[in-house]
Amino acid sequence: MRAPPARADAIQVDRWRFYTLAPALAVYLLLALLPIVNLVVMSAHDIRWQQGAAQWTLVGLKHYTELPRDPLVRAGLANTTLFALLAVTAEMLIGFALALFVSRIVVGRVLYRTIFLLPILIPGIVIGAIWKLMYNPDFGIINQLFGLVGLAGFDWLGSGRLAFMSVIVVDIWHWTPFVFLLLLAGLESLPEDIHEAAMLDGASAWQELRRVTIPMMLPVIVVTLAFRLIVSFKVFDEVYLLTGGGPGTATEVLSFTIYRRFFTEDRMGYGSAISVVALFVLTLVIVLFMGMTRRRMHTN
Amino acid sequence: MIFNRGAFVHSLLRPFIALAALVVTTAMATWGGAAFAQAGAPWPKVSPITIVINQSPWFGGFSKVVEAYEKETGNKVTLDVNPFAGSGEKQRNSVRAKEGQFDILVMNSAWLAEFYHGGFLTPLNTIDASFRLDPQVMSYDDTGYWDATKKSNNAKTGVVYGVPINGNIQVLYYRSDLYEKAGLKVPQTWDELAANAKALNSPPNVYGMVQRGARSASDISYDWMPYLHSYNGAIFRDEKAGDFTVTINSPEARQALDMYVNLAKNSGPPNPGSYGQAQVIQALLTGKAAHATPVIAAWPQLDDATKSAVVGKVNVAVLPHGPGGRTTPTLGHFIGGIPNNIPKDRQVAALAFLRWFQSYDAQVKYAQTGQPPIRIDVYDAPFMKSPDYRWSRAILASLPNAKMMYTVPEGPQIASVLELRLNQAVLGEKTTADALNTAADEIHDIMQKAGYKTARLPALK
Numbered sequence: 001m002r003a004p005p006a007r008a009d010a011i012q013v014d015r016w017r018f019y020t021l022a023p024a025l026a027v028y029l030l031l032a033l034l035p036i037v038n039l040v041v042m043s044a045h046d047i048r049w050q051q052g053a054a055q056w057t058l059v060g061l062k063h064y065t066e067l068p069r070d071p072l073v074r075a076g077l078a079n080t081t082l083f084a085l086l087a088v089t090a091e092m093l094i095g096f097a098l099a100l101f102v103s104r105i106v107v108g109r110v111l112y113r114t115i116f117l118l119p120i121l122i123p124g125i126v127i128g129a130i131w132k133l134m135y136n137p138d139f140g141i142i143n144q145l146f147g148l149v150g151l152a153g154f155d156w157l158g159s160g161r162l163a164f165m166s167v168i169v170v171d172i173w174h175w176t177p178f179v180f181l182l183l184l185a186g187l188e189s190l191p192e193d194i195h196e197a198a199m200l201d202g203a204s205a206w207q208e209l210r211r212v213t214i215p216m217m218l219p220v221i222v223v224t225l226a227f228r229l230i231v232s233f234k235v236f237d238e239v240y241l242l243t244g245g246g247p248g249t250a251t252e253v254l255s256f257t258i259y260r261r262f263f264t265e266d267r268m269g270y271g272s273a274i275s276v277v278a279l280f281v282l283t284l285v286i287v288l289f290m291g292m293t294r295r296r297m298h299t300n
Numbered sequence: 301m302i303f304n305r306g307a308f309v310h311s312l313l314r315p316f317i318a319l320a321a322l323v324v325t326t327a328m329a330t331w332g333g334a335a336f337a338q339a340g341a342p343w344p345k346v347s348p349i350t351i352v353i354n355q356s357p358w359f360g361g362f363s364k365v366v367e368a369y370e371k372e373t374g375n376k377v378t379l380d381v382n383p384f385a386g387s388g389e390k391q392r393n394s395v396r397a398k399e400g401q402f403d404i405l406v407m408n409s410a411w412l413a414e415f416y417h418g419g420f421l422t423p424l425n426t427i428d429a430s431f432r433l434d435p436q437v438m439s440y441d442d443t444g445y446w447d448a449t450k451k452s453n454n455a456k457t458g459v460v461y462g463v464p465i466n467g468n469i470q471v472l473y474y475r476s477d478l479y480e481k482a483g484l485k486v487p488q489t490w491d492e493l494a495a496n497a498k499a500l501n502s503p504p505n506v507y508g509m510v511q512r513g514a515r516s517a518s519d520i521s522y523d524w525m526p527y528l529h530s531y532n533g534a535i536f537r538d539e540k541a542g543d544f545t546v547t548i549n550s551p552e553a554r555q556a557l558d559m560y561v562n563l564a565k566n567s568g569p570p571n572p573g574s575y576g577q578a579q580v581i582q583a584l585l586t587g588k589a590a591h592a593t594p595v596i597a598a599w600p601q602l603d604d605a606t607k608s609a610v611v612g613k614v615n616v617a618v619l620p621h622g623p624g625g626r627t628t629p630t631l632g633h634f635i636g637g638i639p640n641n642i643p644k645d646r647q648v649a650a651l652a653f654l655r656w657f658q659s660y661d662a663q664v665k666y667a668q669t670g671q672p673p674i675r676i677d678v679y680d681a682p683f684m685k686s687p688d689y690r691w692s693r694a695i696l697a698s699l700p701n702a703k704m705m706y707t708v709p710e711g712p713q714i715a716s717v718l719e720l721r722l723n724q725a726v727l728g729e730k731t732t733a734d735a736l737n738t739a740a741d742e743i744h745d746i747m748q749k750a751g752y753k754t755a756r757l758p759a760l761k
Contacts (some may be wrong), residue, residue, distance in 0.1 A: 049396070049418035052640055138586065158481065158571030248516040248727050249571040249720065263389055264517050265712045266414065290582075 026179050036279070043272035063273035073274060075249035076257035077281070079164065083253060084232040087171045092225060094172065095179025100209075102180075103187040113184070120177040128241025131170045132157075135242070157243050160250040167251050170238050175231070179224055186220030187213070222293045226286060233282050333393040343656060346649035348376035351636075352394065354387035357581070358466050358597035361669030366645075368665050369656055370520040377653065384408070385517055395420035400641040402417040403650040406465050409443065409631045409704055410518050410711065416446045416453075416461070417709040423459045423639045424654070426705035427647045433460050434658050436675040440633050441704050451542060453707060463654040464674040469525055469629040469702045471694045473602075475500070475590050476615040486617045490527065490559045493591065493620045497567035500590035501751050508567025510589035511560065513726040514576040520726065521718035523593065524560050525630040525705050531556040531622030535714065535743065539707055544747050544754040548718075548738035554620060554760055557725060557732040564726050585609065593619060595632050600670030601692050616691045618698045629702045667692075710750050717742040733760040 009253035015190070043064070046057040067073050102112050119127070134140050135156035143153025156166040198208045214221075239245060245252040245260070258278065262271025351656050353359065359381065366377050380388055380402060388411045394401045395415065407415055412730070415421055424431045433444055441456060447458035472493070474486065487493040497508030512523035528534065533552035537545040547553070564572040567590075569583070579597045583589035587609045601607045602614045618627045636657070638650045656662055663673040664681060670688075672695045673679065684692050706714055717739050725735035737759045747754040 039454070049414075049420075051419040053419075054396070109506070138582075155571045155574065158574035163574075234429050243574075244514070244516045244576075246723060248515065248729050249572065260517075260716060264385065265716055266392070266709075267713070 003057065013239045020263075038254075039272045039275055042269055045269045047268045059181050059269065063270045064277070066270070067273060067277060070257075070274075072245075072252055072257045072260065073254070075252040076254040079252055080233055080235070080254045083164075083168060083171070083235060084200055084229055084236060087168045087175070087235075088228045088232050089171045090168070091176045091179045092221070095176045095224075096183050096221075098176070099183035099187055100213075102184055117177045120181075121173050122174075124174075124237040125241065127170065127174055128237060131173075132242055133232070135166060142160050144186060148180065158247065160163045163243050163247060163250050167238050167242055170242065171232065171235065174230065174238070181229060182227075183217070184221060186217050218293075222290075226289060229289065230282065230286060233278075233285070314602060329510060343373035343375070345373075346375050346438075346652045347645045348378065349649045349653060350378040350380055350401065351404040351406060351653075352380045352382070352387060352390055352402040353406040354384045354408070355381050355600065356466075356468075356597055357595075358414055358468065358671050361600065361671035362466065364669050365657070365662060365666045369653060371557055373652075373656065375649065375652065390414070393531050395639045395641060397641065399643075400639045403638065403642055403646045404636050404653065405639060406634050406636055407462070409633055410715065411705050412443060412635060414709045415637065417451065419448075420639055420641075421446075421461045422647060423461055424638065424651060425459060425462075427638065427644075427651045431651060431655065433463065434675065436660070436677045437464060437658050437678060438467060438674055438699055440467065440635075440699075441702065443631070443633070443664075443704065444634055453704075459607060460507060462637040463668065465634040465636045465657070465660050466597065467605065467672045467674050467695070467699065467709050468597050468632040468634065469695065469698055470523075470593045470619055470632070471596055471616045471629065471691065471698060473584055473589075473592050473594065473598075473614055473616055474614055475506075475587075475610065477610075477613040478506070479615075483625070487620050490530070490563075490620045490622055494559070494563055494566070497563060497591050501567040503569070505571045505588070506590050507583065507588055508590050509563045510569060510575060510583040510592045511564055511572055511581050511726075512575060512577055512580050512594070513564055513568075513572040514574050514579070515719045515723035516576055517712070517719070518715055519576050519719065520573075520722045521715050522630055522632060524557070524703060524718075524722055525703075526619050526628055527556040527560050527716070528553055528628070529628035529703055530619070531559075531626040532625050535706060542753065544708075544752040546740045546747065546754060546756040547724050547745045548743060549736040549757055549760050550761070553736055554732055557722070557736060559622070560722075561725055561732055573723050584614065587613075594690060596672050596695055603670075603688065616694045618694050627698060627701055629698050631702045631704050670707070708750075709751075710746050713746050714743055715748070736760060 019259070030232055037287065044058060045061050048055045048057075098116055100108055102109075102116070106113070122130075136140050137143055137153055137155040140153075140156070142156065146153045154162060157163045194212060195208065198212050203211070234255055234261065235253050239251050239253050239256050240259070243251040245256050254274070258271055258274050261267050261274060265271075308563060318616055353362065363379060369375065371375055373502070386450070388408065391402065391405045391407065391411075394416070395405070395418070405415070405421075408448070423521050437444075442453040442455040443463060444460055444462045445453055445455045445458035446461045447454045450457060452458070472487070474496075478484075478485070479496075484496050484499065485492075487496055493509070500506060501508030512519045514520060530546075531552045533547065533550050533556050535548050537543045569575065569588075575583070577594060577598075580589070580592050580594050581601065584594070584598070585601060585608045592695070594759050596616070599616070603611050605611050619629050621627045636654055638647050638654075642650075658674065659674060660677060663675045663678045664683075667673040667678050667681070667684065667689070672692070676696075678684070678758070679692055680698050683689070705711065708714075721730065721735040721739040721742075724730040725732050730738070740756050740759075744754055744756040
């Protein structure tokens with residue numbers, strides 16, 4: 001039996017769309033997947049250079065079995081997870097508060113928005129230089145301010161947990177504007193009449209925030225959170241510029257471990273294996289997170 | 301027609317005369333660099349070249365010498381300047397490409413082995429058969445030579461692959477004004493240094509000893525090596541003889557690490573485990589360090605009134621040594637090499653620069669920027685007797701004992717292990733015995749996987 005004419009037309013249009021998009025899809029898949037396939041292949045090899053040529057030796061899963069014993073991988077994974085949780089939580093809270101504040105004021109909104117956005121416009125390398133100088137225990141401005149009020153300064157990047165927290169502070173300073181920008185756009189797109197209706201119903205500001213604004217903002221919050229989680233798991237430049245992973249392994253993060261193993265030590269196969277695991281962990285985190293939030297939104 | 305025999309012979313010979321003239325001119329232009337230079341004649345015109353180099357404290361001096369080369373010869377040199385680690389990575393990428401981007405690689409001792417073992421460099425004699433390292437150029441543990449069969453640096457059995465660019469080694473910097481005031485003597489041993497450092501320790505204004513205790517690609521491991529070697533310890537039992545038994549956890553190594561950690565605890569700044577090279581030099585420049593052992597490349601800033609608060613108040617001496625040992629600085633020098641994968645004309649041009657660079661006149665210019673010359677005879681030049689060059693005697697006395705940190709391509713992996721474990725010892729996260737035992741296990745593992753004949757010592761208690 002043949003499909004009715006309208007349905008047949010729709011199928012034909014769908015096919016047409018598929019075929020016309022296919023070349024672009026093929027190029028995209030090639031560009032997106034080829035580096036990952038290459039990474040996986042490299043991770044199963046030892047690559048050494050002799051007589052000016054690369055010698056690839058197949059080692060199978062050997063690199064993967066070494067990973068759990070690698071002290072830098074262990075420290076990197078633990079620190080990256082903690083870093084992402086602390087930094088992203090703080091950025092989301094501060095960014096949302098700033099966005100709420102700016103969305104509610106009338107006078108000076110453009111000025112505030114511009115000021116709050118400034119850190120994200122500064123290149124990472126400059127941020128590293130600025131904060132390295134500010135954190136300097138001898139002549140950094142932070143210790144000088146402490147000195148003005150009679151307090152002893154700290155070696156902000158010199159000792160374990162303090163160095164870790166100092167790097168998180170820089171990340172918060174750097175990335176909160178991004179969260180602020182996305183959430184502000186979300187807040188400004190909410191229909192005004194719902195706020196007015198809530199006010200007429202006698203809802204307090206807290207009730208309006210909890211029962212109206214946050215539920216309506218949930219899709220934007222989730223996307224922002226997911227985006228920040230992904231980026232914070234890949235943190236590199238702040239650690240590279242401020243602490244180099246030290247003291248000890250206090251600020252070692254996974255990206256920096258990959259850099260060290262892959263580039264500094266020239267272990268391309270092993271470095272690729274760490275990258276594949278990082279990719280897998282990150283994908284897993286994002287899939288679980290998205291699944292949980294989707295279920296939550298459906299429930300709501 | 302009148303036959304003119306003279307004209308006939310002349311016209312017959314003219315092409316041969318022209319050809320002979322062309323051959324002579326080309327030969328002079330191609331091979332005659334040394335002869336020209338020795339005779340004071342102009343240097344040959346060659347293709348423009350690019351040198352890849354790192355932005356180390358000695359770079360300012362090198363760039364001035366490059367300017368002098370361009371002025372003197374009319375040849376063009378482009379400097380590709382990078383942070384230390386970035387320079388190594390750029391060099392690695394360039395030599396692994398089909399055609400290299402750089403004509404001279406300024407290679408640090410830390411990554412020299414990788415380039416030699418990888419077969420990326422051209423023997424300089426294949427570019428010009430007459431090329432030799434000038435006998436006045438210092439040997440730096442034969443690192444300009446490579447024996448591809450024995451896989452070792454050896455001037456007797458190997459061929460010349462590189463010209464030293466900077467003879468960076470560690471020396472002891474000390475505050476001569478404080479020494480005078482306290483009536484102290486320049487230390488010969490680490491114990492004497494520890495006593496002097498304690499005597500001058502007055503935190504937070506002056507720290508008795510400031511060390512490179514940070515963990516990076518090469519900070520604390522490089523800083524600690526002179527302690528290890530001068531206590532008669534070593535990473536391997538006999539690297540040159542091919543015995544890669546790991547000896548980093550020997551009793552001598554433990555004594556060396558105990559000394560290093562005690563110096564940091566008793567006379568160092570509050571967080572010695574976070575001080576890299578830049579922080580150590582900063583401490584010297586601001587007068588906060590009574591002693592430090594950075595490389596000699598840091599020197600020019602100390603007598604520069606625009607950068608230093610201690611002009612004329614710092615002096616240098618050879619590094620102290622352990623009991624029964626001798627002063628053993630670690631080579632942190634740079635070798636200029638020419639890659640295989642560049643066209644012949646650029647190789648010729650690169651060699652012309654290296655040939656010029658090792659000349660006496662060029663090295664005088666280099667020394668006058670405050671950097672250690674690579675030629676021994678320049679140290680005898682009259683200007684080197686001036687107080688401005690008071691570092692030169694210490695360098696000359698130290699260099700014969702200077703050692704490479706490692707000569708295997710797995711060096712960066714070994715350094716990575718040492719950086720972490722030594723840093724943990726300084727931070728107090730591990731005891732010295734535990735740090736060295738762990739390092740020994742990890743280095744043994746690296747060497748075993750790479751296929752070396754290796755073993756390890758029993759664990760320290």
